[in-house]
Amino acid sequence: LGMSDEDIEKVTPEQEQEFKNSIANMAKYQLVAEVVKSTYCAAGLKVGQKIVIGGAAIDDVALGLTLKNNNMPKKRMKVFKRTTSVIQCGLRFVDLPPGSIIELQWFLMEDDGESQVYTNRSNLPSGGTGTMGAAWEPNYELTKGDYRVVVLVNDLAMNEVEFEVN
Numbered sequence: 001l002g003m004s005d006e007d008i009e010k011v012t013p014e015q016e017q018e019f020k021n022s023i024a025n026m027a028k029y030q031l032v033a034e035v036v037k038s039t040y041c042a043a044g045l046k047v048g049q050k051i052v053i054g055g056a057a058i059d060d061v062a063l064g065l066t067l068k069n070n071n072m073p074k075k076r077m078k079v080f081k082r083t084t085s086v087i088q089c090g091l092r093f094v095d096l097p098p099g100s101i102i103e104l105q106w107f108l109m110e111d112d113g114e115s116q117v118y119t120n121r122s123n124l125p126s127g128g129t130g131t132m133g134a135a136w137e138p139n140y141e142l143t144k145g146d147y148r149v150v151v152l153v154n155d156l157a158m159n160e161v162e163f164e165v166n
Contacts, residue, residue, distance in 0.1 A: 056100070058151045058159040060092040071131035079164045082144060086137045089120075089149055089161075096153060098127040103152045104134050108145055117147075 031053040035045045045051060063080075064073025065088060072090035080087055089104055096102075106118040120134035142165045150160045 056096045056153055056158070057094040058091055058102075058153065059094055060090075061149065061151055061159045061161045062090050063149070063161060063163055064088050064090070067133045071133040077163070079166060080142070082142045082165055084138075084142060084165070086135050087163075089134045089136070090131060091134075091151055091159070092131045093124075093153070094129045096124055096127040096129075098125065100124045100127050100153055101155075102132065103155075105150045105152065106136055107148050107150065108143060109148060110145065114148075 062076045102122045104120040107114040118136045148162045
């Protein structure tokens with residue numbers, strides 16, 4: 001950043017956290033750059049062309065009772081019965097860095113807030129682009145109400161899906 005030692009000492013904990021949050025949130029955005037000069041470009045880009053530099057993304061999240069071979073639900077569902085024995089969550093991830101950790105947090109939303117009822121966690125040593133499935137097998141009759149699944153990548157919420165149990 002080019003900050004002097006004196007300037008670094010003036011940074012408050014709030015400013016430091018704000019900086020960390022802005023770096024983490026960069027994964028949510030894409031940068032479009034236009035080439036203004038090109039000499040021996042390994043990608044073959046020429047002046048005037050644009051390149052999209054994308055961040056990591058979870059671009060699809062869906063729930064169902066069973067998953068297809070591509071880890072996405074055979075039938076996308078938003079409503080489940082209280083006696084459902086397993087809810088499958090399929091998701092598609094894009095451009096995750098190596099060593100990424102995908103976490104699914106399952107919440108019951110109540111009038112006085114929400115309570116976390118389950119967590120799935122998977123490590124992706126090579127990162128990249130692909131799909132994965134994660135199951136919640138509650139082993140009990142579900143509470144009637146509204147729920148949501150939040151998908152985090154490296155502790156950053158990237159997507160979510162809501163569903164209902166009746």
